[in-house]
Amino acid sequence: MIPELGQFALIIALCLSLVQAFFPLAGAWTGNRTWVRLAWPAVSGQTVFVLLSFGCLVWSFIQNDFSVLYVASNSNSALPFIYRISATWGAHEGSMLLWILILAAWSISVAALSKNLPELFAARVLGVLGLISFGFLLFTLETSNPFARLIPAALDGRDLNPLLQDPGLAIHPPMLYVGYVGFAVAFAFAIAAMLEGKMDTAWARWARPWTTVAWCFLTLGIALGSWWAYYELGWGGWWFWDPVENASFMPWLAGTALIHSLAVTEKRGLFKSWTLLLAITAFSLSLLGTFLVRSGVLVSVHAFATDPERGRFILAFLVTVIGSALGLYAWRAPLLKSEEGFGKVSRETFLLANNILLVIAMLVVLLGTLFPLFMDAIGGGKYSVGPQYFAAVFVIPTLPMVLLMGLGMHSIWRRDNVSRIVKRLRVPMLIAVVLGITLPWMIYGTPSIMTVVAIIAALWVIGSSVFGPVMGLLDKTQKVRITRSQWGMIVAHIGVGIFILGVTVTEAYSVHRDQALRLGDSVDVSGYTVTFESINKKVSGPNYKATQATMAVSRDGKSLMTLYPEKRTYLVQRNPMTEAGIDARLHRDLYLALGDELGDNAWSVRFQYKPLVRFIWLGCIIMALGGLIAVSDKRYRVAVTKTVKDSGQAALAGGKS
Amino acid sequence: MWRFLIPMALFAILVWFFNQGLGLDPRKIPSPLIGKPAPEFSLPVLGEKDRMVAMSDFRGQVVLVNVWGSWCVACREEHQVLLGIAASGAVPIIGLDWKDQDADAENWLRSLGNPYTVTLVDEGRAAINFGVYGAPESFLIDKQGIIIHKHTGPITWEAWQQEILPMVVKAKEAT
Numbered sequence: 066m067i068p069e070l071g072q073f074a075l076i077i078a079l080c081l082s083l084v085q086a087f088f089p090l091a092g093a094w095t096g097n098r099t100w101v102r103l104a105w106p107a108v109s110g111q112t113v114f115v116l117l118s119f120g121c122l123v124w125s126f127i128q129n130d131f132s133v134l135y136v137a138s139n140s141n142s143a144l145p146f147i148y149r150i151s152a153t154w155g156a157h158e159g160s161m162l163l164w165i166l167i168l169a170a171w172s173i174s175v176a177a178l179s180k181n182l183p184e185l186f187a188a189r190v191l192g193v194l195g196l197i198s199f200g201f202l203l204f205t206l207e208t209s210n211p212f213a214r215l216i217p218a219a220l221d222g223r224d225l226n227p228l229l230q231d232p233g234l235a236i237h238p239p240m241l242y243v244g245y246v247g248f249a250v251a252f253a254f255a256i257a258a259m260l261e262g263k264m265d266t267a268w269a270r271w272a273r274p275w276t277t278v279a280w281c282f283l284t285l286g287i288a289l290g291s292w293w294a295y296y297e298l299g300w301g302g303w304w305f306w307d308p309v310e311n312a313s314f315m316p317w318l319a320g321t322a323l324i325h326s327l328a329v330t331e332k333r334g335l336f337k338s339w340t341l342l343l344a345i346t347a348f349s350l351s352l353l354g355t356f357l358v359r360s361g362v363l364v365s366v367h368a369f370a371t372d373p374e375r376g377r378f379i380l381a382f383l384v385t386v387i388g389s390a391l392g393l394y395a396w397r398a399p400l401l402k403s404e405e406g407f408g409k410v411s412r413e414t415f416l417l418a419n420n421i422l423l424v425i426a427m428l429v430v431l432l433g434t435l436f437p438l439f440m441d442a443i444g445g446g447k448y449s450v451g452p453q454y455f456a457a458v459f460v461i462p463t464l465p466m467v468l469l470m471g472l473g474m475h476s477i478w479r480r481d482n483v484s485r486i487v488k489r490l491r492v493p494m495l496i497a498v499v500l501g502i503t504l505p506w507m508i509y510g511t512p513s514i515m516t517v518v519a520i521i522a523a524l525w526v527i528g529s530s531v532f533g534p535v536m537g538l539l540d541k542t543q544k545v546r547i548t549r550s551q552w553g554m555i556v557a558h559i560g561v562g563i564f565i566l567g568v569t570v571t572e573a574y575s576v577h578r579d580q581a582l583r584l585g586d587s588v589d590v591s592g593y594t595v596t597f598e599s600i601n602k603k604v605s606g607p608n609y610k611a612t613q614a615t616m617a618v619s620r621d622g623k624s625l626m627t628l629y630p631e632k633r634t635y636l637v638q639r640n641p642m643t644e645a646g647i648d649a650r651l652h653r654d655l656y657l658a659l660g661d662e663l664g665d666n667a668w669s670v671r672f673q674y675k676p677l678v679r680f681i682w683l684g685c686i687i688m689a690l691g692g693l694i695a696v697s698d699k700r701y702r703v704a705v706t707k708t709v710k711d712s713g714q715a716a717l718a719g720g721k722s
Numbered sequence: 723m724w725r726f727l728i729p730m731a732l733f734a735i736l737v738w739f740f741n742q743g744l745g746l747d748p749r750k751i752p753s754p755l756i757g758k759p760a761p762e763f764s765l766p767v768l769g770e771k772d773r774m775v776a777m778s779d780f781r782g783q784v785v786l787v788n789v790w791g792s793w794c795v796a797c798r799e800e801h802q803v804l805l806g807i808a809a810s811g812a813v814p815i816i817g818l819d820w821k822d823q824d825a826d827a828e829n830w831l832r833s834l835g836n837p838y839t840v841t842l843v844d845e846g847r848a849a850i851n852f853g854v855y856g857a858p859e860s861f862l863i864d865k866q867g868i869i870i871h872k873h874t875g876p877i878t879w880e881a882w883q884q885e886i887l888p889m890v891v892k893a894k895e896a897t
Contacts, residue, residue, distance in 0.1 A: 223795065342729060349733075356740065363743075376744045384737055391730040398726045435739070442742035638795065 068133050071121025072212040078114035078165075079202040081107050085172075085195030089188035093260070101184060104191040108176040111198065112169040119166045122211055123153050132218035135159060135211045141224035141637050143608035151235035152225040157359060157375075158211035160238060164355075165201050167239070167246045172198065175250055175275070182271060189257035190250075197249055200382045208375045224608065224637035233293035241286030241313055245351040247279020248320055252348035255341050256390060259397040264337055269330035272344065274701045276327060277553075280320045281692035287313050288685035296645050301577065301656050301673045303681055306455040308363040311434040312354030315427050319347040322423035324692075329416050333478060335407065338398040339420070345394060349387045350427075356383055363438060408480035415473030422466040429458050460515075467522045467565065470558060471529030493528030497521050509574045509676065519569040527562035530555045553695025560687030567680025577673040584666050591674035593655060594619045598627075600668070609635045609642075614659050614668065616646060630659040630670075654678045754853070756872060760787070760863045761851035765842035768819055768827055775842055777867065780816070784893045786886075787861040788838070788877075789818045789849055792826040794857040800876035801834050807882060808837035813862075813890045817841035820849050820857055862886060864893040 085107035092100025122135075126149045131137040139159070140152045154163040172194045179187035205211070228234070251272050258268035290310065295303045304310065323343040330340040356379045357363055407413040433450045440448045471493070472486050487494070501521030505512040512520070533555060537547060547555075580588055582597040589595075596617045604611040611633040618625045628646030635642065646657040653676045660669030755761075764776040788804060790797040808815055817838035819827045824843060831841070842848075852861060862871040871889050873881065 338726070345729075380737065380740055380744065383740075387733055388730070388737075391733055395726040395730055435736075438743045439739055442739050638793070 067121050067124050067128075068130065068212040068214065071118045071125070072206075072210065074114045074118035074121065075162075075202065075206060075212075078111050078118060078169075079199065079206060081111040081114060082195050082199040082202055085111055086192050086199050087195075089192035089195070090260075093185045093189050093192070098184075101188040104188040104195075105176050107195065108169075108172050108191055111195070112173045115162075115166050115169040119153075119162055122159060122162060123150060125212075126150060126153050129222070130218075131220070131222050132214055132216065133211075134213045134215040137215050137219040137222045139225050140222040141608060142221050143636070144222075144225055144230070145607050147232075147235065148225055148230050151229070154238050155225050155229050158205070158209045160242075161201065161205045161209050162211055163239065164242055164246060165198065165205065167242045168194065168198050168201065168249060170243075171247055171250050175253075186257055186261060186268075189260050190253045193253035193256045194249060197253075197386065200386065204375075204378050204382060208378050222637075224635065227609070227633070227635040227638060227642045228297060230608075230635075231293060231297055233289055233297070237286060237289040237293055240282055240289055244279050244281075244283025244286050244320075245313070245316060245354065247275065247282060248316060248323075248344075248348040248351050250279065251276040251320075251323065251344045252390070255344035256393065259341065259393050262397065262400070264341060264397060264401060266331050266334045266337075269327045269337075269340060273324070273327050273331060274696045276320065276324055276344075276347075277692045277696050280317070280324055281689040281696075283313070283317050283320060284685050284689040284692070287317060288682045288689075291685075292682050295678070296647055298643070301575075301645070301658070301671075301675060303571070303678065306433070306450075306452045308434050309354075309358050311430050312350075312357050315430050315434075316347050316350040316354065318423050318427035318430065319343060319350050322420045322427075323347050325416050325419050325423075329413060333405070333407070333413060335405065335413055336417070336420075337401050338394075341394060341398060343420070343424075345387070345390045349383075349390070352379075352383055352386065355379060357434070363434070407478075410476070410483055411481045412473065412476040412478045415469055415476050418469055419466060419473060422462040422469075425462040426459060426466075429462065430455070433458070464518070464522060467526055467561070470561070471525050474529055474554065474558065475533070490529055490532065493532045494525065497525035497528050500524055505570075505573075509570065512573060516569055516573040519565060523562045523565035523569065525562075526565065527559050530558040530562065548700075549698035550695050550700070553691045553693075553698070555691070556694055557688045557691025560684045560689075560691055562684070563680050563687060564684025567677045567682075567684055570677040571675050571681065575673060575675045575678075577671065579660070579669060579671050581663050581667045582670050588670075588672065590655075590672045592620060593625075593674065595657065595672060597668070597670070600666075604631065606633070608637065609633045611644070612659070612662075614646075614657075614670070616657055616670075618648065618655060628655070628657050630657045632659045649679060651679055651683075652677060755861075755869045758869060759867050760861065760869050761848070763842075763844075763848040763851065765818075765844055765848060768817075768824060768831075768841040768843050771843075775840060780814075780863070781867055782865050784813055784865060784890055785839075785863050786813050786815045786890075787818060787852070787863060788815050789820050789844075789852070789854050789857050789859045789861075791820045791822040791857050792830040793822065796876045797858045798834075800858050801837070803877050803879050803882060804837035805835050806879065807877075808839075812887060814839040818844050818848060818852075820844050820854070821846055860886075862889055862893070864896065 085104060088100040088107070089104035092098065092103070125133045125136050126140055127146070129136070129140065129142050129149070131140075135156070135158050136152075139155045140149055144152065152159075154160045172191060175187075175194065176191055179190070182190075254268050254272035254275070258264045287310075290313070291303050294305065295301065323340070323346075326336050326340045326343050329336045356376070359375055359379065433454050436450050437448045440446060471490060472483070475486050475490055498521055501524050502517055505516060505520055533551070534547060576591045578588065578590055582588065584597055584600065587594050587596040596619070598615040598617050600612065600614050602612045604613045611631045613629050613631045616628045616630065618628060626648055628648060630646035631644035633642045633644060643658050646659075648655040653674060656671075656673040656675060658671040658673075660671060662668055760777055762777045764774050767773045767775055786807070788800075790800070804815060807813065815838050817840070819841050822843075827841070827843075831838070852859075856874070858876050860873040860877055861869050862873075864870050870893060871886065873886065877886065
């Protein structure tokens, strides 16, 4: 009964999404105010029914209703309660429903916070969101119904993929989707602006906080996924350049470009058509990710159950959404008036460089991800693109970007000159170079040139970010006021620096060793002595059995801690899983993974010493924090008194942000 | 202003590739073993640990070697198809029970039915020689012991009817 209710609610949501799409857009077109106002109740109604439907699926999981095929395929009566809930989005069908739920949440937030927007504009935004929602609801109901029954019911379920039975992975998809789907809001704002024909600065100001919030969640979602891969996959890597990871990273790169470009469009009325294109691109890449992950066109470790029928549906949807958006763009963008110029060196130039380099970085990832598909499609044979390609090529656009970042932060709008900025920043520059060369030498040992360059870049970014506030503190005569937006930028950029520091030091100075150990044996890794004390083959969890090793770690004869790496076998799906024993400190991780039994009480064990690996995720968290600080700037909440410069904006200038 | 159509054009090219890609299987890798003699093995029979069966015992007949395991979810899907193939009597199926517990495998065959002419227990060595990197995988071997076809992933009824069966018929006719 409950599953049928869920499916029925989903069908009603589909109808309401059509209402939400059709009436506001058609009403705005024809000037029918009654139709326009239907947007708000339609959004509320859709959200209620999507929530109800999602609740029904969660309920089926909690109740262990194995007469529902999706529950039977992804849960088990022995599965712990919390994973029964997260199993709801543990596979294709449920994750689509989660996607729809999150889109509904974004839509209703836009509806609730749109009181200060011109009514027609807000209605168009909601209409576009309704169209997207309609597409996904139709897709889910047509090809991926999570409520399909299994008759006769299974006695027990096939269990959730053991890889997903982990707190990190329970919250990773929701975070990631909030980010992914959030770009739909920026997309909808861009489309609404183009439909309206008013594509100047107002839409950019309205879209900014939404885009930034989406970006924060995407940043956290990607970081969570990376953190999970690190401790769960058992060999200590934190990024694999897997197609599915890339699918989340490409929208991030485009979204990062977008939040910078929106700033220029809002403040200076420049890059207008470029910003529109980026808004379309960021969301298109989110959709593309969905297609790549679920259609089976690429080989990935994250394979969802793939199905060509689903692939065709999503492709048709992609063509409709992205194709019509780009068509609208090709029609509207030429109408934009010629833009005011800017000096060869100015804040605009730096932001332009940032945008170009980010887009190049995105294209590098796109090319590497799709290369196997391209070659296969033209009959060029089977290829796989490894991390070597990405690692080598990705730094080409990103290193100059990081070096320019510090200069860009301290440049001024319209006209500036390099010598002024360099003169101002010579102190952090000098500190970065001196510390970048000496520190790795003193702490970790001889670095390669690339390592030194990267560390200098990281310190330079951090130094130039904190330089402003530090000068403000020292300088008592001048009143330097730093706005929340600026604080946001400063914090986010410090996050970038910390991230780069983490990546560089981890990659350059990690030590790993695979060794066969007998009980009682010790091994020395980077000054730590690890002793294999005992092994317990009879550990049992709620739905798994495990072999657990006890390893004592000491340094200079002083006992530090004991780690318990495990090898688990989940009872239903029977695949072995590694639970690494990790001692995490800010400055380094000790990582122990238990391998196979080699006989004669000997086990293969992998040890890793990973300096600063925590900085990778810490950097991401700080970046996201910076985004949130920027959004909290009160100028997004109070009425904008400053009149918008462009006369074409007159109609919208009364609007508040 | 033609330059505003560039994004559209790039997107159209991408769509063309995606559409091509949907018809292709990225996992389908031509096996280097096709046309080569099947790797020799001598393995114990499931349930009769003392009896050993070797690849060369099948010389003179066309056989389908199916690599499976009771731990393998996709094998469960494939099992029904294998039962159908076995019932049709078109080709004997040799099961290679890969990295499995004997009791689990026996239990599986008891409860789901046994399509295999003989099931051999492989701890991993034979499968490595066959270049197996995931279960299920199947190899069609002709009368001379040459691998003539490799199927990766579960055999579907369509794949059996359209791809494998015609090859079986042809191989049986050849002397």
